Amino acid sequence: MNFLGVDIGGMSIKVGIIREDGSILRRDAVPTEVGKGDQLDILRRCIELCKRLVQEEQLSLDDITAVGVGSPGTPDVAHGILIYAANLNFRNCPICEVLSTALKLPVFLANDANVAALAESRIGAGRGCKSSVTITIGTGLGGGVVLNDRVYAGFNGAGCEIGHMVIHTGGRPCTCGRKGCLEAYVAAPALISRTVEAAEAHPDSMLAALIRREGKVTGKTLFDGAKTGCPTAVNLLNDYLDDFAEGLGNVINLYLPEKIILGGGISKQGESFRAELEKRVLDKSFNIGSLPTTQVALAELGNEAGIVGAAFYAKDCLEDHIGSFHEGKNPCAI
Amino acid sequence: MNFLGVDIGGMSIKVGIIREDGSILRRDAVPTEVGKGDQLDILRRCIELCKRLVQEEQLSLDDITAVGVGSPGTPDVAHGILIYAANLNFRNCPICEVLSTALKLPVFLANDANVAALAESRIGAGRGCKSSVTITIGTGLGGGVVLNDRVYAGFNGAGCEIGHMVIHTGGRPCTCGRKGCLEAYVAAPALISRTVEAAEAHPDSMLAALIRREGKVTGKTLFDGAKTGCPTAVNLLNDYLDDFAEGLGNVINLYLPEKIILGGGISKQGESFRAELEKRVLDKSFNIGSLPTTQVALAELGNEAGIVGAAFYAKDCLEDHIGSFHEGKNPCAI
Numbered sequence: 001m002n003f004l005g006v007d008i009g010g011m012s013i014k015v016g017i018i019r020e021d022g023s024i025l026r027r028d029a030v031p032t033e034v035g036k037g038d039q040l041d042i043l044r045r046c047i048e049l050c051k052r053l054v055q056e057e058q059l060s061l062d063d064i065t066a067v068g069v070g071s072p073g074t075p076d077v078a079h080g081i082l083i084y085a086a087n088l089n090f091r092n093c094p095i096c097e098v099l100s101t102a103l104k105l106p107v108f109l110a111n112d113a114n115v116a117a118l119a120e121s122r123i124g125a126g127r128g129c130k131s132s133v134t135i136t137i138g139t140g141l142g143g144g145v146v147l148n149d150r151v152y153a154g155f156n157g158a159g160c161e162i163g164h165m166v167i168h169t170g171g172r173p174c175t176c177g178r179k180g181c182l183e184a185y186v187a188a189p190a191l192i193s194r195t196v197e198a199a200e201a202h203p204d205s206m207l208a209a210l211i212r213r214e215g216k217v218t219g220k221t222l223f224d225g226a227k228t229g230c231p232t233a234v235n236l237l238n239d240y241l242d243d244f245a246e247g248l249g250n251v252i253n254l255y256l257p258e259k260i261i262l263g264g265g266i267s268k269q270g271e272s273f274r275a276e277l278e279k280r281v282l283d284k285s286f287n288i289g290s291l292p293t294t295q296v297a298l299a300e301l302g303n304e305a306g307i308v309g310a311a312f313y314a315k316d317c318l319e320d321h322i323g324s325f326h327e328g329k330n331p332c333a334i
Numbered sequence: 335m336n337f338l339g340v341d342i343g344g345m346s347i348k349v350g351i352i353r354e355d356g357s358i359l360r361r362d363a364v365p366t367e368v369g370k371g372d373q374l375d376i377l378r379r380c381i382e383l384c385k386r387l388v389q390e391e392q393l394s395l396d397d398i399t400a401v402g403v404g405s406p407g408t409p410d411v412a413h414g415i416l417i418y419a420a421n422l423n424f425r426n427c428p429i430c431e432v433l434s435t436a437l438k439l440p441v442f443l444a445n446d447a448n449v450a451a452l453a454e455s456r457i458g459a460g461r462g463c464k465s466s467v468t469i470t471i472g473t474g475l476g477g478g479v480v481l482n483d484r485v486y487a488g489f490n491g492a493g494c495e496i497g498h499m500v501i502h503t504g505g506r507p508c509t510c511g512r513k514g515c516l517e518a519y520v521a522a523p524a525l526i527s528r529t530v531e532a533a534e535a536h537p538d539s540m541l542a543a544l545i546r547r548e549g550k551v552t553g554k555t556l557f558d559g560a561k562t563g564c565p566t567a568v569n570l571l572n573d574y575l576d577d578f579a580e581g582l583g584n585v586i587n588l589y590l591p592e593k594i595i596l597g598g599g600i601s602k603q604g605e606s607f608r609a610e611l612e613k614r615v616l617d618k619s620f621n622i623g624s625l626p627t628t629q630v631a632l633a634e635l636g637n638e639a640g641i642v643g644a645a646f647y648a649k650d651c652l653e654d655h656i657g658s659f660h661e662g663k664n665p666c667a668i
Contacts, residue, residue: 076625083624092624131489147486154590155465156625161587166618169502169580178583178618246503249512253495254588256488284500284512290417290426291410291490 002059003314004050004067004105007112007306008042010034010087015049016304017057017064018311022123026057027307032088039093047102067107068314069095070115070306077157080109108317111159114151115309116301117144120261122312124305125297129258133251134299135162137264140175141183145255150316163187167246182247188219188265191240195222198236206230219266223273245277249284252294263299274298336393337648338384338401338439341446341640342376344368344421349383350638351391351398352645356457360391361641366422373427381436401441402648403429404449404640411491414443442651445493448485449643450635451478454595456646458639459631463592467585468633469496471598474509475517479589484650497521501580516581522553522599525574529556532570540564553600557607579611583618586628597633608632 002025007014009032016027030049032042046069054061073085080096082088100107117134126132130149136142143162145152153159163183164176171180172190184190195217199208207225211217222240225233248260260281262274278296285294301308316322336359341348343366350361364383366376380403388395407419414430416422434441451468460466464483470476477496479486487493497517498510505514506524518524529551533542541559545551556574559567582594594615596608612630619628635642650656 074625129489147481152481155463155592155628156590158590158625160590164587165499165584166580167500167503169577243503246500250499250584251588253498254585256490256492256494258489291408291492294489 001065001315002063003311004053004064004103005115005307005309005311005314006046006050006067006069006099007115007310008032008046008069008071008088009112009306010072013042013046013049014303014307015046015053016307016311017053017059018308020311020315022119022308022312024304024308026053027304028053034087034089039088039090040098042088042090043093043095043098047099050099050103061103061105064103064105066314066318067099067103067105068115068310068312068317069099069107069109070112070310070313071095071109072112074158075109075111077109077153080107082109106314106318108314108322110151110157110310110313111144111153112306113142114144114153114159115313116263116305117146117261117309118151118312118316119305119309120144120263120299120301121146121149123308124300125261126259131255131257132259132261133162133255133257134261134263135248135251136299137187137262137266139188141187142264143251145257147255147257150320151313162247162251165247165250167243167250182243185243186240186247186266191219191222191266192217194236194240195225198222198232202232205232207233207236223269241276241280245280245284248277248281248296252281252285257294258292260294260296261299262296263305267298270298335399335649336397337645338387338398338437339449339641339643339645339648340380340384340401340403340433341449341644342366342380342403342405342422343446343640344406347376347380347383348637348641349380349387350641350645351387351393352642354645354649356453356642356646358638358642360387361638362387368421368423373422373424374432376422376424377427377429377432381433384433384437395437395439398437398439400648400652401433401437401439402449402644402646402651403433403441403443404446404644404647405429405443406446408492409443409445411443411487414441416443440648440652442648442656444485444491444644444647445478445487446640447476448478448487448493449647450597450639451480451595451643452485452646452650453639453643454478454597454633454635455480455483457642458634459595460593465589465591466593466595467496467589467591468595468597469582469585470633471521471596471600473522475521476598477585479591481589481591484654485647496581496585499581499584501577501584516577519577520574520581520600525553525556525600526551528570528574529559532556532566536566539566541567541570554603557603575610575614579614579618582611582615582630586615586619591628592626594628594630595633596630601632604632 014029017025082093096107141163166180168180172184174181174184226237346363348363351359416427430441475497500514502514506518508515508518560571
């Protein structure tokens with residue numbers, strides 16, 4: 001069986017023809033061009049890319065079983081509608097209806113973080129596990145939860161918001177409106193703000209000197225500063241890792257996944273970062289005696305996680321009879 | 335189909351013959367007598383009660399499909415062993431092996447909070463919902479998670495530890511070794527400690543006078559004090575409800591269950607307590623636009639939740655082929 005995996009991002013639309021084992025037959029991408037036209041124009045670019053890839057592979061749409069779409073924002077998976085995605089400027093966009101009309105195929109919509117987590121779980125760092133939580137640390141802290149080998153996205157399909165778990169009640173303000181969310185302590189903007197604050201409080205530190213020399217602060221600055229042995233940087237990194245581990249300890253105590261998989265920019269700090277977090281996390285999770293414990297792993301898949309995961313998601317929906325396309329009862333099925 | 339539902343508690347062993355719809359054909363209880371003999375003696379009392387009930391109902395063990403056992407502590411569900419239960423003084427107790435040998439029936443073991451949550455989900459406050467989180471507030475804060483109409487107990491079956499989710503990093507010490515867990519702010523001992531602390535800090539308050547008059551502090555004292563309009567009590571109750579709502583907001587952002595069901599002593603504060611928590615929780619959970627939101631409900635089942643839930647659990651395990659009893663591969667199947 002072949003699937004089309006579609007990954008709609010703020011910068012580019014990626015599409016792949018994916019075999020059921022997750023291998024990629026063919027892939028390509030086009031710019032999303034959010035500002036150019038309306039949301040239907042973006043979907044038209046999706047459809048053109050899907051058709052072109054199938055043609056280039058010398059297949060027809062009859063050779064495709066279904067289409068999976070991963071998108072940022074909040075999907076209404078039952079109705080195939082993207083309710084809202086700020087960076088796409090989408091509002092109540094009937095993605096499944098538009099794509100399934102044009103392609104004459106069943107189309108399934110899910111959040112991009114969830115489908116990427118599904119790919120990571122099946123053929124990445126979580127292969128062989130039935131449950132994993134993939135946490136992507138970037139401008140936000142996104143989470144994708146896979147339980148019993150399926151995406152778990154809550155009763156309404158909106159997806160789990162691991163970044164918006166409060167660990168410091170009344171603490172740093174978060175974009176979601178709460179105070180003290182994990183995201184407000186460990187996502188890249190928080191890491192950068194905390195680095196700047198520490199350097200301002202300790203202008204004579206090596207960290208401050210490093211920032212003056214480089215002329216900017218990134219998510220890497222604190223790690224580089226700590227490597228020089230700068231006490232200001234070492235202390236802040238210690239606090240940062242403690243906050244992160246506090247959040248991961250909560251994730252373990254609530255989901256008890258076989259693996260927590262770390263992705264995104266900050267996870268590029270690599271094995272020492274992973275090992276340090278795992279050590280702190282084990283101290284914070286509930287003692288379960290002789291039972292196996294959750295492992296912390298680094299994500300293994302790159303940019304293709306979105307298209308592969310979207311294809312896996314479409315396959316799962318067909319297998320589990322989620323979305324009654326064949327009975328014409330689902331509004332996604334035109 | 336009939337099932338035996340067994341609920342082993344610190345004070346009593348409860349057993350019921352349960353129909354597959356959850357109705358109780360017959361039930362009885364005997365004292366657990368933890369101090370009398372060893373853990374096998376407790377299991378003998380379980381077995382005797384099971385046999386007696388079946389006989390009294392004029393059935394034979396052949397009329398029973400399977401046995402479900404709910405127990406406190408940490409179970410190794412795959413091997414049918416109770417690893418540890420402090421208040422039963424059980425350590426590595428092979429419950430399923432012992433019971434299935436004696437009763438010649440498949441026996442399935444789970445944590446008591448999880449099976450009680452399953453009963454609440456099927457025939458209690460969660461009926462009609464596919465996902466719910468039941469939170470029982472007593473000497474601890476226990477949670478049972480039902481996702482996709484099945485108990486979710488983590489990859490190793492040890493169960494989710496919702497009470498041990500840190501909401502105040504570095505805050506009040508918890509019995510689990512972490513600091514700032516939800517349990518350390520809202521379970522009955524925490525509520526009582528916080529009430530005593532507030533009264534000691536404000537010896538002239540009506541709350542302090544109430545405590546002197548009653549000669550004791552219970553989980554009810556703070557609620558009674560707040561009803562008199564005492565500012566000390568009102569402020570603390572406000573903080574208490576905020577902490578509780580912070581934890582429930584996290585539960586919603588992580589699990590997105592259709593319902594959160596509150597049980598245990600403090601939930602007896604009733605509808606005003608529920609409504610006040612729901613209002614605060616809605617402010618704290620992630621905005622999901624036009625999608626339906628999680629509701630907060632009060633538990634509806636009483637003492638029988640344990641035996642009914644244990645029976646449902648056994649039925650689910652048979653249906654899902656969890657534990658390969660019929661193939662003799664599971665060490666629980668003697």
